[in-house]
Amino acid sequence: MKGKNRLFLIMGIVGPGLIIANGGNDAAGVIIYSLAGGNFGYSFFLWIIGLTLGFAAIQEMIARMAVVTGKGLSDLIRERFGAKWAFLVMALLLVSNFAISMANFLCIALSLEMFNISRYLSVPASALLIWFIITKVGYSKGQKIFFILTCAFLTFLFAAVTIKPNPVNIITGMLNLQNGFNKGFFLTMIAILGTTITPFMHFYIQSSIVEKEISLKEYFYEKLNVYITVAVAGIFALLIMACSTEAIFKTGGTIKAIEDVAMIISPFAKEYSQIILALGLLGAALTVCSIVPITTAYSTCEALGFESGEENKINEAPVFFGILIFIVFGSGAAALIPGLSLLGVILISAEISGFLCPIMLIFIIKLANDKEVMGLYTNTFMENVFAKGTVILSITLIAGLFISII
């Protein structure tokens, strides 16, 4: 064990984990949970609880794969499934990550517009800031700075405490699904799926655990860390949704603009709610916008065998920098297309991730059950139940959506 004592070790592992959990509840995620609560009340509580269980199983599989194989997820996909599948997965990842990055740039635009800063200034400026952080500072340092801003989201916890939702209301609300099973309901469920189990997170987390070079002996702590962070993320999602239900849904309102989202924390934050929400969104969005391009570029280059690493010169690693530029500046530019419905685009981006989610999960489950890859550490029965259950539910959901459209 490297740390001075066990507590320190746990904190060392949990620290970055909490950031990731916050990244999972990225800026777009906060908006989606708010939208879901504001428009559908407590209907999605069960779905989020179920997803959190599935997510815990999947994150644990990812962590275990990292520790056992010492390889990144994209490496494993390439080595076990060959060039074609690796290419397909990377192409899908690129699409999904572009959408996520664009949604988070929109969140930056939204948050700074609350301070009357035009998006035509804020988005290009933050794209340049992110480029600077990625290439010169290192994204892990940037993350730490942004994390401070993200702490503003804790107001959701205080708001929930202030509101004190009635447990009976929650239970009757979450069991009452009569208003559901239409197109909007399914789409929101898929968006929640996409933002809770985001495809890029698997790649990011696996490589960050690989980098920590945790041995099997220490794996217990990493596993604990995974479960804690997933639980925190799940509780956080429920809190946002509860606040949103009480503040918007119960009053008969709907969320049409970012100002309505700020209403959710107003029971606690009062007149500061817009500022606090804006800071939180900004921090979370900047975090995601700097992690996503790096993760995409590394995963793709590793899977397809291109030179990678920020320490290279552009002409030494053209594909690597090409992807970075494409995601950072391409998605930033796309976020500036005039006339976009901001909340709508954020929702669509999460839906894209939701559609791709089961595909990624199938690869992960196959790998985690592969004796050649995992040796003695393949999935347990219960893990397969949760993970495969998540896949089956997701596919059913997507099928349900298509049926509801027809």
Add this chain to the structure above:
Amino acid sequence: MEKLFSFFLSKFLYKKVYDEDGEYIGKLWDMYVTTQDGMPRVIGYKIKKKSELFNCEFKNINFYKENEKGIIKVQGEREIILQSYSYLLSKHLLDRQIVDINGKKLVRVNDLRIAEIAGEYRVIAVDTGVLSLGRRLGAEKLVEKLFKYAGKKPEDTLIIWDNVESLEMVNNNLKLSVPYKKLSKLHPADLADILEDMDINYRKRVFESLDENLAADTLEEIDKEVQLDLLENISQSKRDEVLDNMPNDEIADILEEVDEETAERILLNMEKEDADEVRALMEYEDETVGSLMNKDFISFNINITAKETIELLREMNPDDEVSHYIYIVDESERILGILSLKDLLVAEPDMSLREIMVEDVVYIKDSDNIELAIELATKYYFLSLPVIDAEEKLCGIIIMNDIIGEVLIPIWRRRFKKVV
């Protein structure tokens, strides 16, 4: 139909195999090779028929091309049980990482070039280029067009087998051959770079296969963090071997980063004399000369001639970095004089060391700051400086190269981290 004597594996993998009567046998699923004699030689084939896999060999197998499509024809099919020293091309080599010995880096295998040599099929080269990736994706033509569009000639980037080292296809059972033979010919600094890029399992496997001298030299060159992980993960016997071959100051540097428990465990397994020395080195504060000094140096306290000294050096065969200067000390190990290797070489063979030595020695205290060492060494053009302890005894030397590597480069990198 044209018979091919040299082809890419991807062109025939998962293609249909027919026997002499034109009857369908199954699909070519993989090829078994042996690496016992140079380039991997194909010794068997894995065939899949109706979701059933079986291993076989053929009296005769030919690979044909017709209208850009690959066709495989065989004669004399026989099912076989393979010896355990065989590897599968698709499973163990294709899509895997492999070390490019000339390029000194890890690359990913996109395709394999196979050729018929003296009636046998052998892997002669691996392809790591974009064109081969395009071929694997079934978009070779598209990639070729893109190349032409960009004004470049589409070419296969083949690395011949002699210049690659597979990480998977290593036979630990064969005592005669050296595993990772080609890797062990690399310079330790290059090997260190490659090891840093490897995943932890490969890294451990390759490192354990190196002989103790190379392993020690390589470990010195590896990044701090990776160094620790390696030391903690390798077997006890390998660790003892490697540490035995490392200068004590390097060991002290590494152990300072480990937690006490591990450091103690490692120290307990070392010889007492070395362990005490390492402990003493670890006591020094950061940025003092003592924390960076080398405990190995050459000193004599007897009066011998230049010729005898050279003979002694020939016997000792000291490391490069400690052999630039020879120190002459008295009974209580205080420095009397210094002699550079050049002085020694040009001196009359019969002159005694005391006659040719320079008595005015520039030295530094172990508690001094490294900055002072840099100033002194650059002022007087020294490659290393003698270090004395509180009792004025010669206790080590501080080498310029170590200062550059351990102190200056990290600072320089932080300050001038350039990307584009």
